[in-house]
Amino acid sequence: MDPILQMIVDEVRNDQGSGAADIFRRVLDALNKILQAPKPVTKQDMEEFSLQLHLAKRSMAPMFNLANTILLSLELEDWDTDIHDKLLTIHNDMDSSTARITGLLNDILSGGRIMTISYSSTVLACLSSLYGRGEIEVTVPVSLPMGEGRQMAKALSDRGVSVEIIQDSMIFSLMEEMDCSIVGADAITPAGLVNKVGTFSMVAAANHFGVSAYGLCDWMKVSPVAMLDPVETQMTVGRNLSMREQVFEQTPLDMFTGMITDRGILTSSEIRNRMDHMEISGRWTRLP
Incomplete structure (x- = not known):
């Protein structure tokens, strides 16, 4: 797996003090930066990352739902664009969900x-x-x-x-x-x-x-x-x-x-x- 993706998984696994929403937001921000970087991330890396992200925090539904969203996008031809668009939607929803x-x-x-x-x-x-x-x-x-x-x-x-x-x-x-x-x-x-x-x-x-x-x-x-x-x-x-x-x-x-x-x-x-x-x-x- 890409070392930067592995680092995200490790940080999630080792964080024992933050709430689920705070951890989730940090993962979203890190993923957005990776997807915008010049070096492309492979479909295989994204699939492995998704599975490992869930295993890192098996009690936190946001990790499963984010991973599931990525896995569903990987079934599409333009999977990288679809993931980027879905992450943006999720990020915008987070900004307004607490207010609601x-x-x-x-x-x-x-x-x-x-x-x-x-x-x-x-x-x-x-x-x-x-x-x-x-x-x-x-x-x-x-x-x-x-x-x-x-x-x-x-x-x-x-x-x-x-x-x-x-x-x-x-x-x-x-x-x-x-x-x-x-x-x-x-x-x-x-x-x-x-x-x-x-x-x-x-x-x-x-x-x-x-x-x-x-x-x-x-x-x-x-x-x-x-x-x-x-x-x-x-x-x-x-x-x-x-x-x-x-x-x-x-x-x-x-x-x-x-x-x-x-x-x-x-x-x-x-x-x-x-x-x-x-x-x-x-x-x-x-x-x-």
């Missing part, structure tokens, strides 16, 4: 106490917008094992939002005080919303106390195929003693009040119906 999601959330929520988890650039933008319209207080669990909740809390507080950080074990006991809970997503599949471990507990707590629970994401995070890679580690820490950690988990779609996307606020059945009509490249059969 923010507008929809603003229509149903004007303030109050809100719980979220981990770090999501989409959730950050939406909560920042809500702060500009009314009083909000945000509660963010630390979100172990990576602790991205601290990153989210710092980003919100820097924007003037009142934020409290809590231990992950306090999610259930504090949910009764909330007016709403919102989460970002690395992927939405027929089986559920894939996000940071702790999301299931947060949504289950919201269901128990009758608190609305919304998933926020643009359509590039919707995938008709399974995306979950829990990223589990288990290590021995002493005699007869081991420790296990997990980064991602899946929360059933039916547990959410709705999914706020750039294509509207959708129910779980509406999401699944649209997934049924998404085209998948036959080149994925190359993967084991």
